[in-house]
Amino acid sequence: MLTCAILDDYQGVGPTMADWSGLLDRVKLRDLDATFEIRDALVDAIQDCEIVVLMRERTPFPADLFARLPRLKLLVTSGMRNAAIDLAAARAHGVTVCGTASHPEPPVELTWALILGLARHLVPEVQALRSGGPWQSSVGRDLAGRRLGLLGLGKTGARVARIGQAFGMRVSAWSQNLTADRAAAEGVALAPSLEALLEDSDVVSIHLVLGDRTRGLVDAAALSRMRPDAYLINTSRAAIVDEAALIAALRENRIAGAGLDVFETEPLPPDSLWRRLPNVLATPHLGYVTERNYRTYFPEIVEDISAYLDGAPIRVLA
The missing domain is CATH 3.40.50.720 (NAD(P)-binding Rossmann-like Domain)
Structure with missing residues (x-):
């Protein structure tokens, strides 16, 4: 079974904002509500994960982080633009990056x-x-x-x-x-x-x-x-x-x-x-933090993961 970590889920709502039941026979979900200020601590928390979910640009994903996560295969971000992800590094390390819709x-x-x-x-x-x-x-x-x-x-x-x-x-x-x-x-x-x-x-x-x-x-x-x-x-x-x-x-x-x-x-x-x-x-970066956006992000994150596991990734950024 693959392991999927949701990073920076400050409100702890990721598991409840979407129906994950169709994935739970293939994916073990790990919901993390704290920000890792020390890179080593982040690596320790997700080094066994094949899938990582990002909430917008809360956690940067530069090239050196990809290099320290050899098990990582799929990175999913809320939204279709995330300047904190080094997309070239993702491609170089064979990591697929997918996104979701977002309301303006x-x-x-x-x-x-x-x-x-x-x-x-x-x-x-x-x-x-x-x-x-x-x-x-x-x-x-x-x-x-x-x-x-x-x-x-x-x-x-x-x-x-x-x-x-x-x-x-x-x-x-x-x-x-x-x-x-x-x-x-x-x-x-x-x-x-x-x-x-x-x-x-x-x-x-x-x-x-x-x-x-x-x-x-x-x-x-x-x-x-x-x-x-x-x-x-x-x-x-x-x-x-x-x-x-x-x-x-x-x-x-x-x-x-x-x-x-x-x-x-x-x-x-x-x-x-x-x-x-x-x-x-x-305010603490609340601009996109609304129920409508979250109820768009997380169901589409589930769709992205499911499509990837089925061999046909959708909303691909890299």
Whole structure:
């Protein structure tokens, strides 16, 4: 019988979000809810596994990890894109990599939770109410009539734009490949440059794919273009923003605040500044963590494993 490990199942729901019964005569399931910060510990936990399931990019799979797992034959990731997997190394080691579908709406909804939470100071107001503190201690920020600037106008960015328009916001967008026609099709103004978008926006929200051109795109120089009363929202990828530069901007109150769902180190260390900065509204990478997505991921993971065992892999990435 083969052994299959589900990595980083923080909520421990992998075995219950799908019907695994059709596989249990061929596969022994091992559900792991902890992140392995030490590579040796990860190898020890899964070195006997022929199949490993990844939850998005929680655990990196670089070339050296494949080399230490000679029994591994199948790697399944939630979603059809996982930048944390070295696909070339997978091919070189004879490991098949498969993916699943993923819904774009959950990160859109979380983006707006962060925007609204910052604009209306929800966390400090709720904390004050629960602790018996001041009754109303802040004045909320209106969104209607404000400028929403989007870095990226793909599937996620376009949905964020439509909600901004529903709130009565003026919406602009910019990316390296964005055209005026594509922006106009969404009723969005095309910003002439990244700098112009940052200077003109009350809320800047990032919806770009991480790559060579976007890594570190929002650096100290870019942040210096933002207004002192503007918010930065990132539910995309942490490495698009220079974290040290953003921390400096927030500590010095050069921007009003940030809503963040992604971090270069996850889970965050207990002493991380992201846990303590008063003008940061941070969530633990919840963008895609919804029941609908999980009830898509895990049944399709079961399908991927079954198809592989039957000799006809599906949704193959490598």
